[in-house]
Amino acid sequence: MPGLKITLLQQPLVWMDGPANLRHFDRQLEGIQGRDIIVLPEMFTTGFAMEAATQSLPENDVVMWMQSKARQTNALIAGSAALQVERGPVNRFLLVEPDGRVHRYDKRHLFRMADEHHHYEAGNERVIFEWRGWRILPLVCYDLRFPVWSRNRGDYDLALYVANWPAPRSLHWQALLVARAIENLAYVAGCNRVGTDGNGHHYRGDSRVVSPQGEILATADPHQVTRIDAELSLTALKEYREKFPAWQDADPFTLD
Structure with missing residues (x-):
């Protein structure tokens, strides 16, 4: 069964400057080969700004850049961006394959403590897609706090x-990533930014890859600007699910 080589780019972001951020990630992605997935942080073109969607790069420009990088690296390139779309401003997770195919997930849980729900439209669709033999669920930041939305069915x-x-x-962040992995018998990867944003908020990073048993497979020291690599095993995942089938006793949560 296929393994999966994943890379998380734990990086600072330039406040509200799309071209500068794309240039920064151009440098980070240069020379990366042999990976299956490369993950960038949330709102990687702007930082977490409420006004970002109306002032950020158009979706087509971001997608074209990601398509170029996916071809260059022969990997799935993933990261969210603040975008103005037909139904309004969204915090959209884009996952782009080397052949140009694009998967889109709009953040469902908007962070009310920053008034995100007053500036963006919430998504209403749970997205799962297959990539190189793996079934992947993309989620964004505050979504992590809501286990029903993350429930593995x-x-x-x-x-x-x-x-x-x-x-x-x-x-x-650290505890919930582990919890989501354990309760869902799945691998979990979380890519967070570092540095200070335009509102004066500080970020430690603490990006990590977690096994279905809650083991930290890869992480970095706090505040470190770095690349984090891990390799996941689908064989080991399936063996663990067979050996410890807690999923058979899961409560049948439903969503309206």
Whole structure:
């Protein structure tokens, strides 16, 4: 069964400057080969700004850049961006394959403590797609706090979270990533930013890859600008699910 080589780019972001951020990630992606998935943080073109959607790069420009990088690296390139679309402003997770195919997930849970729900339209569709033999669930930042939305219904192997998760709540981020992996018998990867944003919020990063048993497979020291690599095993995942089938006793949560 196929393994999966995943890379998280834990990086600072230039506040509200799309071209500068794309140039920065051009440099980070240069020379990366042999990976299956490369993950960038939430709102990687702007930082977590409420006004970003109306002032950010158009979706087509971001997608074209990601398509170019996916071809260059022969990997799925993933990251969210603030975008103005037909139904309004959204925080959209874009996942782009080397052949140009684009998967889109709009953040469902908007962070009310920053008034995100007053500036963006919430998504209403849970998205799962297959990539190189793996079923992947993309989610964004605040979504991590809501286990029903993340519940594995036997339909995914890896949950991907991108975030701008501030340093004062870093313990929440770390604990919830582990919890989501354990309760869903799935791999979990969380890519968070570092540095300070235009509102003065500080970010530690704490990006990591977690096994279905809650083991931290890869991470980095706090505040480190770095690349984090891990390799996941679908064989090991399926063996663990057979050996410890807790999923058979899961409560049948439903969503309206």
